[in-house]
Amino acid sequence: MHLELMNGTRLELLILNNNRLSGPILTFGPTTLRYLDLSNNFFTSFGQHPTFLPWTHLKFLDLRSNWLEGSLPILPINTSHFFISNNSLTGNIQESFCNLSSLKVLDLASNNLSGSLPRCLDNFGASLSVLDLQRNKFQGSIPKTWIKGSQLEIVNLSQNKFQGHLSRSLDKCTMLKVLDLSNNEFNDRFLSWLENLPNLQVLILRSNKFHGPIRTSKSEYMFQKLRIIDLSHNNFVGKLPLKLFGNCNAKTSKTANHLTYIQVSSTTTYRSYDEYGYSMTVTNKGEIMFYEKVQELLMVVDISRNRFVGSLTELEALDLSQNMLSGEIPQQLIQLTFLEFFNVSHNILTGLIPRGKQFDTFQNNSFEGNPGLCGIPLTKKCENSDETPSQPSISQESHDSKSPFEFGWKIVAIGYGFGFVVGVIIGPIVIARKHNWLMKTFRIRPLSRRRLRN
Template identity: 55%
Template sequence: MNLTKLSILDLAENYLTGQIPNSIFYLENLEFLDLSTNNFTAKVEFDNFVKLKKLTSLYLSYCGLSLIIGETSDNRTLQKFENLGFGRCNLSKFPDFLTTQNELKWLDLGTNNIHGQVPEWFWNISLGQHPILLPWTHLAILDLTSNKLQGSLPIPSFSTLEYHVSNNSFTGKIPELICNMSSLQVLDLSINNLSGSLPQCLHNFGDSLLILDLRRNTFEGSIPQTWTNGSKLMLISFSQNKFQGWLPTSLAKCIMLKALDFSNNQFDDTFPSWLGHLPNLKILILRSNKFYGPIRTHEAKYIFPCLQILDLSYNSFTGSLPLKFFQYSNSSRFDHASHLTYIEVTSPFALQTGFLYYSWGLDYSYAMIMTNKGVVTDYKKVQELFTALDFSSNRFTGDIPESIGNLNLKGLRLLNFSNNFLTGHIPQSLGNLVDLESLDLSQNKLFGEIPQQLTQLTFLEYFNVSHNYLVGPIPQGKQFNTFPSNSFEGNPGLCGSPLTKKCKNSEVSLPSPSTPEESQDLGVSISVWLENCFDWVWIWTSCWSDYWARC
């Protein structure tokens, strides 16, 4: 309290506990106070901060405090704040004093319990009907995330750089007025009840927008063909809506794209190979749509040089597995990556308060849903090192090529080819994918034995080859001692732990083709084989019957 000339006090991102010292409220020249991201546990009256007449920047978000804003604060004439961070401060309604705060540049009311309709004063009704601009014409960042807000989507000022309203209950269409926000860098409208078609004017964001997150709404219709050269978009999510038709080929102009998610919609199109030239695309998710047809991988100009997560599951793709995309991938991109880094975009931001120039970047992490280890998993963040292929529940045919273990699949954690029409043997080269944690080959028409080389996969936590035509003993040791019996069920020719069917000493695998001189010995071998592996004969015969039927 003796620091009477102190104007800036930044105590953010520490482990401070208990109550805020009263001495802070005597720093009469304080202009900037940041207590955010700490572990305070007390309640505090907003009036205490109002006593600091020169205070214009106050950050209390995620500091553990419960902020009490009384009617006296609403009614009195307060100083003009420029930056207010009230995220997770246990607010239950909009602070009414904000109606006169026309100098605001930053307002964070996220992760509170503010519910109901947006109050009337929130709208600048002198400018016209709802929806219309909010009254803060200098606002750069508005965060209303994770509340219980209802009604029409409020539109912030055209100067806004970041607009976060995810996880609320806003309804109706996106107003065309939003396209006047030509400086917008982040638009997050996810997890609401917004509906209708998208505005055709989305191209207005082309020069500034980095992040577009529209997931988990009920948008419908086609996505506008409005993307232009020079777009800075890095993360786009259209997932979990009701979009239809073809994908917009103009997205191929967004050369900065890192992640693109079309999952859980009603797109009816072929594979977007035209995205293959995007130099930074790491994630492409097409899960649960109506995509169809073979995937062409012979065109050299579509090589997906950085692709590491590809989810094609629950569609109607046909033909052979599109693994050639990964023979061109640049695996060296992982050499400097860390398990602690995530796929994210940093939105640069700067504020000037008096003589203080405050510059930093707000990190926006990519989120996705993917089936891993047999469980639908919601990833709030995605590690830079995470590599996954999910081609399950399609109509892929043919063999799993032996070359799969020699592709640039460094760091592959998840491989799912289940529920297709794949034939042939399980490649021994899968044993080269030493980082694999989940391998699902179930519900296909694979035959032969399970390769012993798979016991080399010491990180393998989930393994499923059920409902195929596999035969012979199940490999033993290491991770294979941990897999349950349902990982192998539906293969009558398999034996050994964890199945109850024991392997016989005389049990042999399918003999190799013989010469005429070996035919007599072959007859003896076949008789033994028939005696001990009758189930395998039935499976093998059924498999070849299916093969000739398809031919």
């Protein structure tokens, strides 16, 4: 069944989402149409290319999750909300998009669009709240100018082929909540100049070519509202500054009984509000997790696969599996008394498995795939198995400036409290036995076992 909108009516609102409508969308009449929702159907095209949509008064157009092919349609100049994600569109963003001075939401995610962004794209920056171009094939650099006083709240450019530096003019976007640049080819230093954005909650730079140390300013804390930061799979070096994580244990008045999400809501003519919600992917205990909605209470720090130096304490999950780690498992790990999940399987580790405290709770699969390991819980016994390895105290370790083990780390630390998830992923890191570093950095306080499991 195809859709044909007839002339001769004064239809202003049409909602046909979540049906089984299919075929082309025949784009003629009525010109009075203002709100059109055809999402979650099986429409295949607009019938002609390029498509000039005839609905001159159209404000809201939702074509998400169809089977649309071909190029982007040319929108009426007054369009404010345009959703066309999860289709199979090709081609680039036409220059005509720069004329949409009233555009608030532009969602082109999950298509096969390509090419570079129009240089004039910043023309509608004064009204735009959401720019979502994720999961396409865009390339080149992004516009160097963003209008001062911009209303941008969410910018998601992830999973494309963007390159070069990020323009410092983005620091004019004082309403910005989310900046997701993951899985591109940006080649730049850490974006410390974004630290003064008063509303930034999410900064994701994963899987790019960012490099160098993280510079700090004279302010007490960087990124006053930042709760989710992912710097993984880059080439950052040096020490992690305390200021970067100053808000990671910030108190909040929100409770689990009143959950709110990172989203942009706006009132339209025919509905009290229309929402665009931010979604993201993170790694939790070695598993890739997709969050269709992101709670404002969620806290995540992922700094894995860089060249940071520092040390660890009060971890709750430690995953070093499937690497090339050699030598013995350090006895100092017994002191990580909050450790609930531990996995060093499929490495080339040797020697006696540490005993005591949390290590007595780990199962065989935490150590499998290491032919040189022996001792409980494995069935392989060690020579002199009755000998219990020494357990150096924390105070003794704090005075020792050298580390007996240096290898790459892939670490996941997840904590639960106050109805939200706290995630930390760190690695590879060379340990220097400064066990108070992480506690100070992330403002960690001991949590009771009962609260950890809530």
